[in-house]
Amino acid sequence: MTNSISITKIRQLMTMISLILLTLSITSIAVRGFNWGLDFTGGVVADIQTKPDVTQVLLKSHLDSALSQDVQVTAAGNEGNWQLRFNDTDLDLREALNRALLPIDSNFQVTNSSVIGPQVGLEMVEQGGLAILACFVLTLLYLSYRFEWRLALGSIAALVYDILIVLGLFAVTHIEFNLTVLAALLAVMGYSLNDSIIISDRIREVFRAKPDGETDSLLDKSIVSTLSRTLVTSGTTLVTVSALWLLGGSALEGFAIALCVGILSGTWSSISIGTLLPRCVGLEPNHYKPEETESLQSMP
Structure with missing residues (x-):
């Protein structure tokens, strides 16, 4: 039980740090804005x-x-x-x-x-924003269908967090924001979603196996059982992206930086925000209790 409590506290601490970073990112975006590339400014x-x-x-x-x-x-x-x-x-x-x-x-x-022309750049901004919005909507629909809505909410929150962290970095550093960075944002969304789905799928399995178990303990068990896979996947991907960053030249610098930060953020948020938020809105193991069991329990 001590191990479970320590992991829960770590998740809570990670989420608090995430909220601080998120506040700094949003502030930077609002105050400094972006260094738009020619793709957007003309x-x-x-x-x-x-x-x-x-x-x-x-x-x-x-x-x-x-x-x-x-x-x-x-x-x-x-x-x-x-x-x-x-x-x-x-x-x-x-x-x-x-x-x-x-x-x-x-x-x-x-x-x-x-x-x-500037008009073409404006159209690219609008199209890029619509592409990201469409990804959010489709992701929400998919996760709500596949998982219980509380887990879907946690995955979407982690996804929004990852995007805002990357955008905040570009606002702080004023690295040029061009179409390659926009492409990297879409890739980050896919990567973040992959991390969240792996953990959510494991949570669903553990909850179904122990519908009467203690929620925090089962959440921690789910995270621990997927942690090695998550770290190995993130680590190998980071090695590849880091090589792209170092050897790709200035043309791919923004793309590689966005991916590196997005991968780190995606791994972090799927463990913290992606699991703590569903717990805060009432996620319980009995939400995944098999229907047959519920029917038998309701019989006189």
Whole structure:
């Protein structure tokens, strides 16, 4: 019983820490906002071809200086092919690139260029928000069908928490928020849901096996029985994402950071919020008591 009580207290402490982090995240989002990328604000995207010996660092330093803004430079396929992204749509593109690149490559070529208008960026924000909202609604319907509604509520709360924690990090650090980060958020939702379903499924099995057992003790037993699987899955995924973070370059930095934080948060919240909230709203083992047993007990 001592072990059960200690685990319950740990879950309560984890939930208190989660609430503090959640408050900080929401405050950061409200006060600082996001550093929206070109995908959402609009800007210029240009593909150029240079000599193979022109490096990304050299290219970016000349472009930043000549255009007086932060230019994103990413490798695009073969050696010497680059994609440039910057905010100012009023610049004369050819003149600006000549000013920046002629000193390092007099034979550079612009192979493609396009302008992303602010309206397109606004549509992307709306579509991204709708995609996340649709995921929430479908997830709620699925969990309510598969599990008792209290467990479904805990899983949804953990899911919302994970998304807000990732968003809060991007608000605090002002790392650029672009479409790759939005894709990472959707991946985080799937990962968080997977963690919550594993634990919820185990809780359902334990409750059905012992419908007259003590709730906190059975919840702790369910968590302990799935903990090793959860940690191994999270650990192996983090190794892969960390490699992506270290080796993927600046283009994948936001994506990898969002995934890393989301995986850690998903593991944390599925154990804390995902199990404590259902308990707070009255989850009991007898909610999973087999119907046959209930029928027999009601007979005179």
